Amino acid sequence: MAEKPTPDVADIAAIFADRARAQMFGALIDGRRLPASRLAAEAGVSAATASGHLRRMLAAGMVGVEVSGRHRFYYLADQQVAAAYEALSAMTPLPPITSLRAGTRMQRLRTARTCYDHFAGRLGVAITAALIDSAVLKPSDAHADTRRRAGDRLSAPVGAGHFVLGPRAADELPSWGVDLASVEALSRPTLRFCLDWTEQQEHLAGALGAAILTAAREREWVCDGPRPRELALTEAGADGFARLAPAISEQLAG
Template identity: 80%
Template sequence: MAENPHQDVSDVAAIFADRARARMIGALIDGRRLPASRLAAEAGISAATASGHLRKMLDGHIVQVEVSGRHRFYYLADQQVATAYEAMSAMTPLPSVTSLRAGTRMQRLRSARTCYDHFAGRLGVAITAALIDSGVLVPLDEVADTRRREGDGLSSQLAPGHFKLGSDAAAELHSWGVDLAYVESLTRPTLRFCLDWTEQRNHLAGALGAAILQAARDREWIAPGPRPRELAITEAGAAGFARLAPALGEQLAG
């Protein structure tokens, strides 16, 4: 989150603490820019009430706004906001399933979703596991899988040091549609990892995680789900993921 010398942790926490604001942040966590009317609908509040909440989030550097003509589109200020949201989600019990519709919604979220600009849920964890198996990601400790390490908090991005890129990473990532040289030329860290709040395992974030998600979108392997953050895997995606990582293909088929 952008630095504000007049804020302390209680100020930031207060912004997240309101249910309507939390729902609006959740709607933006996949990196999109949305108008106030859409955010009001997501939060189940009036446009006037949403306007007040958005002002508080702007003042608190939680969101930013892009003006296009007469329209204003809101988006998360940076990935730290998404990270904080995921961290709090990890500390919140999964909601009780009281209907088939609610059960389906939770199943979709757990199956495949975005976390800011990268894959999350079972698909995100499975892709990370496939990259470990293929040698793209090489562990820097004795844990050669996605499991949570001792000392990893139930929070957002993890400290660097879990993995490094393997010697053949560039060639392997080419098959995923990712140009590693370009990814490494970006100013943001190539490798970052989040502790997935539904799976309690690591999923890949950082510039590489974002590039893999974008490549899947470009190949039309995934499509937006019914609600924000949800992802649907297309037939082409199921075949593509299975070709790149047979174990991942088996999970998708199951």
């Protein structure tokens, strides 16, 4: 019997292996489209060096580019690239916290951040749990919560197999600012989940996860934090989430 071919991951791994390119991926991980000048600043390299890195990332199909007038804005090609970056982050030892600033940033990342285009961190897990409690999501296995299932890989997509839309989805989602019919009409899967790398529990991704984050931004319940991927909960957001599900406030305070 012929042996099954082994995927050659060396070329793709090499794209991530450069520190400057890794910084650029980190800047793009929240789904934004950024100019080369901003990516150069994030990576701490010259504009010419950044252009060379971006050409290589484009050739590998790991980023895309949108041209607007004289400007070029770069973005991650798809969620697979984001998932690969997250998986590598989970395997990388965190640098020791040697200052209040570093400790504060790690706390902000754990509390609320983006994972590509949806909520992650404690807030992302708490939102997912609230959707389960309100029957927007219905577990399809023996676990009625966000706990890690056997076989779930850290900081990686886990598909939609553990949950389906619940009986209250269409009725409850408008209070989150989301129209279920519009979400289901999109070309991407409605439900996807990731195993959160800081909380080691599942958080909602997919079209529904993206719609909930978009609605929260539009309502000004969250805003961007000081660094890429960080999210800050506003006073309106604290009140809004508390009305939707008091357990979210309890989770963030815990």
